[in-house]
Amino acid sequence: MKKPLYGLTALFDTPDALMHAVEETAKAGYTRYDVHAPYPLHGMDRAMRLKPSPLGYFALVFGLLGAVSAVGLMTWITLVDYPLVIGGKPFWSWPAFVPVAFEITVLLASVLTVVSMIVIYFKFPNNSHPLHDTPFLKRVSSDGFGISIEAVDPLFDEARVRGMLESVGGKDVGPVYFDVEDLNHGQKVFDLKFVGLLAGVGMVVSIITYLGLNVMLYMEPFSWMMEQEKLKPQAASALFSDGIGMRPPVEGTVARGFLPYPYKGRPEDAGKYLVNPLPVTKPVLDLGREKYMTFCSPCHGNFGRGDSRLAGQFPNPPTLHSDKVRDWPDGSIYHVMTDGQNVMPSYAAQVSRDERWAIVHYIRVLQRAHHAKESDLQ
Amino acid sequence: MSTDTQTPSYTSKTLSPQVDRIGLILLGIGVVLVIAAFVFEPVRAAFDASILYLFMVSLAVGAIFLIALEYITGAVWSVPMRRVTEFLAGLSPFLILLVIPLFLNLHDVFHWTHQEAVNADPVLQAKTPYLNVSFLTVRTIVFLGIWVLFSMLFIRNSTSQDVTREASLTTKNVRLAAVFLPLFAISITFTAVDWGMSLDPHWFSTIYGVYYFSGTVLAAVSAVTLIVILFHEGGYLPGLRRDHFYSLGALMFAFVNFWAYIAFSQFMLIWYANLPEETFWFMARWENGWQFVSVLLIIAKFGVPYFALLSQESKMNTKRLKIMAVWLLVAHLLDLYWLVMPTHSTGASLSWVELGFPVVGVGMILLLLSWKSKRYNLVPIGDPKLRRGLDFRL
Numbered sequence: 204m205k206k207p208l209y210g211l212t213a214l215f216d217t218p219d220a221l222m223h224a225v226e227e228t229a230k231a232g233y234t235r236y237d238v239h240a241p242y243p244l245h246g247m248d249r250a251m252r253l254k255p256s257p258l259g260y261f262a263l264v265f266g267l268l269g270a271v272s273a274v275g276l277m278t279w280i281t282l283v284d285y286p287l288v289i290g291g292k293p294f295w296s297w298p299a300f301v302p303v304a305f306e307i308t309v310l311l312a313s314v315l316t317v318v319s320m321i322v323i324y325f326k327f328p329n330n331s332h333p334l335h336d337t338p339f340l341k342r343v344s345s346d347g348f349g350i351s352i353e354a355v356d357p358l359f360d361e362a363r364v365r366g367m368l369e370s371v372g373g374k375d376v377g378p379v380y381f382d383v384e385d386l387n388h389g390q391k392v393f394d395l396k397f398v399g400l401l402a403g404v405g406m407v408v409s410i411i412t413y414l415g416l417n418v419m420l421y422m423e424p425f426s427w428m429m430e431q432e433k434l435k436p437q438a439a440s441a442l443f444s445d446g447i448g449m450r451p452p453v454e455g456t457v458a459r460g461f462l463p464y465p466y467k468g469r470p471e472d473a474g475k476y477l478v479n480p481l482p483v484t485k486p487v488l489d490l491g492r493e494k495y496m497t498f499c500s501p502c503h504g505n506f507g508r509g510d511s512r513l514a515g516q517f518p519n520p521p522t523l524h525s526d527k528v529r530d531w532p533d534g535s536i537y538h539v540m541t542d543g544q545n546v547m548p549s550y551a552a553q554v555s556r557d558e559r560w561a562i563v564h565y566i567r568v569l570q571r572a573h574h575a576k577e578s579d580l581q
Numbered sequence: 582m583s584t585d586t587q588t589p590s591y592t593s594k595t596l597s598p599q600v601d602r603i604g605l606i607l608l609g610i611g612v613v614l615v616i617a618a619f620v621f622e623p624v625r626a627a628f629d630a631s632i633l634y635l636f637m638v639s640l641a642v643g644a645i646f647l648i649a650l651e652y653i654t655g656a657v658w659s660v661p662m663r664r665v666t667e668f669l670a671g672l673s674p675f676l677i678l679l680v681i682p683l684f685l686n687l688h689d690v691f692h693w694t695h696q697e698a699v700n701a702d703p704v705l706q707a708k709t710p711y712l713n714v715s716f717l718t719v720r721t722i723v724f725l726g727i728w729v730l731f732s733m734l735f736i737r738n739s740t741s742q743d744v745t746r747e748a749s750l751t752t753k754n755v756r757l758a759a760v761f762l763p764l765f766a767i768s769i770t771f772t773a774v775d776w777g778m779s780l781d782p783h784w785f786s787t788i789y790g791v792y793y794f795s796g797t798v799l800a801a802v803s804a805v806t807l808i809v810i811l812f813h814e815g816g817y818l819p820g821l822r823r824d825h826f827y828s829l830g831a832l833m834f835a836f837v838n839f840w841a842y843i844a845f846s847q848f849m850l851i852w853y854a855n856l857p858e859e860t861f862w863f864m865a866r867w868e869n870g871w872q873f874v875s876v877l878l879i880i881a882k883f884g885v886p887y888f889a890l891l892s893q894e895s896k897m898n899t900k901r902l903k904i905m906a907v908w909l910l911v912a913h914l915l916d917l918y919w920l921v922m923p924t925h926s927t928g929a930s931l932s933w934v935e936l937g938f939p940v941v942g943v944g945m946i947l948l949l950l951s952w953k954s955k956r957y958n959l960v961p962i963g964d965p966k967l968r969r970g971l972d973f974r975l
Contacts, residue, residue: 246974290855298849
């Protein structure tokens, strides 16, 4: 089978000669041609009579997309998902967003513009081109300056084009043919062998990196946060006369949230004197339910029936719906959580004071649900 | 493109006598107003004199920087308009005139020159090795010396090339540029510290020098752009085309962004760390009406020029470039006002006292341009890169 003609190519020694040839080509009315040079040539766009590239608008759209999504993401994080007070600043502290928004804007604008250039103009995933692997392309990627005029140009006539290229000083004027094999098996990017090779190289490099850096010579990626000028718990310190880094609290003070429990070992007094300080509101009950489900339900069951999920690994607790517990004042339930009872340990360390009181309210809800009165149904 | 040796034909032209006359009138009016300002409101006038000095340093020294940049990078596009930059750099010797009123009024402007204040203030005492009048004088003289020397050397080599056409003069200027650039970095930084930052001697910001530098180059590029376009329209620089204007516009746009980047960096670090010894400086600019000046500054020096110069077309549009050049020069003046004035008045205000100073500046520049155009060619006709510069394409 005769190979189909792609076009004619010609080489020039200097950028000026190429520029002249391009001007002549454009003047002759050809439109389907391209110029090849080892480096960008100032003024070439205009000599080729190219319209301004629309890629700038891609960059604009992607940049705006980046800016909007970065600000949107940080707004959602700081206002909705995880509001944190940082340095006493408002949750929505926009100056802190600016660097991130700037970076994402630049990142999306540049990367996506290049990607769209490859997809739209290079017709990804098609990666074969008749000029590939030709002596012409080897020359124009080292020291030559070349032009290629495609056969699909409406004005193309092999003899005429050859004459025109030679008349403007083109050297090595010659035809380039389509590779029939390439034509039939386009889209080489998704060739199984090629993709497999890429994946294989990626895997080998990852494994070598992992073994080399993490296993053979352990290297921390970043240690700046780990190695700070600060005293760690249990560390010695020459600064204090007793040589101990950890300091006891100042005499006569109590840390916030660490009020000592006055009814240790005195459940009766706890029941008598402690009053639930929290109102019965939806948020409080929600909090109580959340904490109950987390800390109590593994042993007491989801509804307080004493149906532990621990399958006998721990003594099953009694039901919380017994008359005894229902008649207990709030303080007594609070006391069990705070001080423990027999095999049940204290949860004071895991569950804060307010959370414990919220759980008490929630247990009351469970009990009421189990012993609903006639009136509750109306 | 033709070979480098071929030089375009050039007929020497001088600016119309109009420029001379307007320059003289403006300078006269300006000087009268400035003298009146010093008579009636000496303290405020002294602050205004600082602003004018910093502004003129921006134009003159920024222009030397642009010349050095062209030589060190081997740029060709800016060669056809380099004479304009050289004319601006020729302002350098006249900076000496502008700095004299500052030294006569140091006491009115700089808190740290008050001995009794220093005695009562351990922070100022710790800073006296740097902040003292004799060292300030030495620094200022050295910096002015550097600027005057280098501007004269650059210009001398460049203008004598018009006659001799010696390529070696370009090489000489490349070497000069290599020496000048680090000296420029040091001198412009400490000028900013001396006449700007030390107004609030307790305050410090390590990026302050870069901040002033960014505005300086922006102002110099804007001034060059403005004069180049005006010359071009008047037929004095006929060879230029949109590729040249685009390059000027791109530089302007780049430094608009650079200024905003630096200004925001300075603000964000201080805002984030929230240390009282740093934040008070921004608080002073966010109270008593100064907040409007601050917002205006952001809009004027970044918002408007950013969008006005964003598109490729706008950078080739000489009319828009002209407007933006004037706009940015005014914005730079506003920037310096915003840096300096809050130390003088806690409430934002504009006074007739301010009026004369910019007028003096404009008058000086017009007279300088007219005088230089009589002495020198408006195009560096002997520069071996001139042909390529004229043929420059994007």
